[in-house]
Amino acid sequence: MPSITYIETNGTSHNIELPLGATIMEGAIQNDVKGIVAECGGSCMCATCHIYVDEKFLDKLPTMEEEEQEMLEGATAEVKSNSRLSCQVRMSNELDGIMVRVPEEQ
Template identity: 45%
Template sequence: MAKITYVEHGGTEHTVEVANGLTVMEGARDNNIPGIEADCGGACACSTCHVYIHPDWVEKIPGKDDMEEDMLDFAYEPDPARSRLTCQIKVTDEMDGLIVQMPEKQI
């Protein structure tokens, strides 16, 4: 289990425990975190679970695959270094303390 902090665009923080094996998106959905819409339910078929990974964490989580890279092209103001789709990040104990920041909007 890992504690993950979700930061809304306006700065409101939500720190919740997310079970190993779930995705960061499922953690947001299960805890009613605003700002992550997840329209496709985690199928990597949209970009509505887009976040910016806190700079301290970018190198600590597994990298993006080609499908995620392609979907990030549709995200609102993607950052080549920090943007991720939360449906593609599986939670592990090593992610305890992860911080993700939501964009201004999801598209």
Template identity: 50%
Template sequence: MPKITYVAPDDSARTLDVPLGTSVMRGAVSNDVDGIVAQCGGNAQCATCHVYVDEETRDKPAAMRANEDEMLDFTACPRRPNSRLSCQLKVTEELDGLIVHLPERQQ
């Protein structure tokens, strides 16, 4: 199972085994990671699963689609070049070692 590291705003980190085919968001919600609200349940409609992909692993995720790009304009914390919606990051073997930083707030 790929390992995904979630880094909280206080720099504490949790590395989790996340099943293939799920999402980075689902891995967080299933393991009670604080900082991922996921109000829409993973449908790219609320931007409450916003994360910042660590520069070290920025090239691991697939390119974002237009609907994700549009939703990122509505995040509670500022959008950055490495912003992604974790519900749109499908877990594959290529994501093993991915590091995501959680914003200070989602709403």
């Protein structure tokens, strides 16, 4: 299984193996990563699963759909070039070793 490292705002890190096809949001919720709220349950209807993706993995992510971009525009935390909604990114072998940071607020 591919692995992911979540970095919480206080610096706590969680190195977790996720099954192929699981979303980064699902992994965060199932492993009690603080700061991933996921109010809409992963249906891309809010921005409370906002993450910052390690720059070296950006070109391995699926293209951001318009719906995700619109939701990010309403994010509470600063939206950066490496911002994504964790509900819209599914684990793949290409993402093995990815690191994501949780923003200060959701």
